[in-house]
Amino acid sequence: MDNCVMGIDIGGTMIKGALFDLSGRLIKKAATSTIADKGKEEFIESTALFLDSLKKAGFKALAVGVGMAGVLDKERQILLQSPNLPLLNSLPLKNLLETALKIPVFIENDANIAALGELWAGDGKGLDNFLMLTLGTGLGSGLIINGKLWTGESGKAAEFGHVIVNPDGAQCGCGKRGCLEAYSSGSAMLRMA
Numbered sequence: 001m002d003n004c005v006m007g008i009d010i011g012g013t014m015i016k017g018a019l020f021d022l023s024g025r026l027i028k029k030a031a032t033s034t035i036a037d038k039g040k041e042e043f044i045e046s047t048a049l050f051l052d053s054l055k056k057a058g059f060k061a062l063a064v065g066v067g068m069a070g071v072l073d074k075e076r077q078i079l080l081q082s083p084n085l086p087l088l089n090s091l092p093l094k095n096l097l098e099t100a101l102k103i104p105v106f107i108e109n110d111a112n113i114a115a116l117g118e119l120w121a122g123d124g125k126g127l128d129n130f131l132m133l134t135l136g137t138g139l140g141s142g143l144i145i146n147g148k149l150w151t152g153e154s155g156k157a158a159e160f161g162h163v164i165v166n167p168d169g170a171q172c173g174c175g176k177r178g179c180l181e182a183y184s185s186g187s188a189m190l191r192m193a
Contacts, residue, residue: 003059003060003062004019004056004061005020005062005063006020007020007064007067007113008050008065009113010034010047010066010068010085011034011069011110011136012084012136013034013136013137013186015050016029016030019054024120024121025121027059028054028056029054032050034085039087040091045100047097063104064101064103066107067108067112068088068107068109068110069082069083069085069109069110069136069137069140070083070084070085070088070089072109072155076092077093077095077106078091078092083172083173083174083175083181084173093107094106094107110134111133112149112151113142115132115142115143116149118130119147119149129144129146131144131160132144133160135186137185138181140161141160141161161179161181161185163180164178164180165179165183166183169183170183170188
């Protein structure tokens with residue numbers, strides 16, 4: 001039986017997941033709607049079922065990496081605030097998923113984990129420095145400096161989606177006005193259309 005790892009991106013509208021071998025080769029991928037309006041228990045149950053659906057015969061998942069938009073408490077592995085999924089605020093998602101799946105779960109900001117994925121097995125492989133932008137319900141960014149993820153002292157560095165470009169501008173999901181995300185994200189484009 002071959003070992004593999006799983007990765008999921010929990011977005012405001014979609015959950016996307018993939019199974020990779022240990023060299024970074026894609027084995028299987030899938031997507032489903034984010035069930036955010038039915039409550040925390042249903043969200044955890046549907047996410048665990050989605051991850052189970054990614055499993056493939058002949059492979060044993062060693063761990064799951066979870067990416068989500070928002071500010072994390074890295075030590076406790078808890079999402080403190082999500083502009084696009086307030087349901088997940090202060091939810092001990094790591095512990096709940098580990099209980100459901102019986103394998104280790106690691107949580108990181110979605111754009112940061114996307115940058116790490118590109119560094120490991122994508123277009124960033126072999127690069128020491130790059131900026132990764134993610135466009136979805138929101139606008140995220142992950143920064144790799146000297147071959148490592150850079151998040152600054154507070155863990156919130158390189159959040160370019162929340163740079164204010166118009167102080168009196170449109171309301172952002174984070175609560176501030178005029179963030180870049182309020183003008184150049186999927187939800188912003190939908191609003192403007």
